[in-house]
Amino acid sequence: MQIVTHKNSEKVYEAVTKEITEATKSNPHIVLGLATGSTPVGIYARMVKEHRSGGTDYSNVTTFNLDEYEGLAGNHPSSYRYFMNDHLFNHLNILLKNTHVPAGTGDLAAACEEYEKAIEKAGGIDIQLLGIGANGHIGFNEPDTPFDTKTHIAYLAEETIQSNAKFFADGQSVPSRAVTMGISTIMKAKRIILVALGKSKAEAVQKTVAGPVTERHPASVLQRHPHVTLYLDEDAASLL
Numbered sequence: 001m002q003i004v005t006h007k008n009s010e011k012v013y014e015a016v017t018k019e020i021t022e023a024t025k026s027n028p029h030i031v032l033g034l035a036t037g038s039t040p041v042g043i044y045a046r047m048v049k050e051h052r053s054g055g056t057d058y059s060n061v062t063t064f065n066l067d068e069y070e071g072l073a074g075n076h077p078s079s080y081r082y083f084m085n086d087h088l089f090n091h092l093n094i095l096l097k098n099t100h101v102p103a104g105t106g107d108l109a110a111a112c113e114e115y116e117k118a119i120e121k122a123g124g125i126d127i128q129l130l131g132i133g134a135n136g137h138i139g140f141n142e143p144d145t146p147f148d149t150k151t152h153i154a155y156l157a158e159e160t161i162q163s164n165a166k167f168f169a170d171g172q173s174v175p176s177r178a179v180t181m182g183i184s185t186i187m188k189a190k191r192i193i194l195v196a197l198g199k200s201k202a203e204a205v206q207k208t209v210a211g212p213v214t215e216r217h218p219a220s221v222l223q224r225h226p227h228v229t230l231y232l233d234e235d236a237a238s239l240l
């Protein structure tokens with residue numbers, strides 16, 4: 001596990017953007033695994049800026065997002081599909097048909113199976129971008145999710161529901177379930193970049209890096225992956 005610590009979030013955003021854009025330039029058919037939450041917003045803003053200034057071409061790129069809330073269609077402003085279109089896809093020359101976000105509506109069990117097949121058909125994920133929950137979740141794989149899970153329907157932990165409430169309008173409740181890539185889906189990615197910022201992530205980062213590998217702390221499984229880089233700001237790295 002490689003750990004890269006920068007002084008602040010701006011430097012982290014720059015470094016991760018550089019990694020992703022350079023990898024995409026050297027492999028224009030790259031398959032990117034993408035994440036949502038507040039952490040990647042600064043990265044996506046920089047990817048858009050870099051693209052607009054005549055940088056990376058995304059016309060042959062395929063993407064797969066980690067997760068989606070149950071019951072939210074893509075046009076719902078709190079859905080992850082909406083988030084991705086709004087922050088990234090609408091501003092790149094990527095083909096929307098090559099961007100995949102798990103379906104939150106319809107036959108979810110069938111959609112989970114199709115999602116796994118679609119990733120395989122695309123040749124697997126070259127780089128998976130991850131954030132981390134304060135409780136160690138990756139995607140929506142909460143504590144005690146078995147390490148062998150594929151894309152599945154997951155229950156959100158109470159603290160996840162509370163911390164994600166900021167992305168929902170007043171009076172709207174956060175769904176209690178979501179569709180998420182499983183731990184084994186994530187672990188199949190050829191390369192993983194996990195980004196953590198701020199003091200609230202310090203303990204989760206410490207357990208990820210130095211704790212036992214346990215389903216109690218889902219991100220600890222990354223210790224078993226051969227090609228993981230953690231990009232941290234000084235606050236997130238403060239307990240290492």
Ligand SMILES: N[C@@H]1[C@@H](O)[C@H](O)[C@@H](COP(=O)(O)O)O[C@@H]1O
Nearest residue numbers: 036037038039131132133139140
């Ligand atoms: N499903 C997402 C995760 O993929 C993300 O890593 C986490 C952290 O979010 P934030 O970056 O806002 O702290 O939030 C959500 O629960």
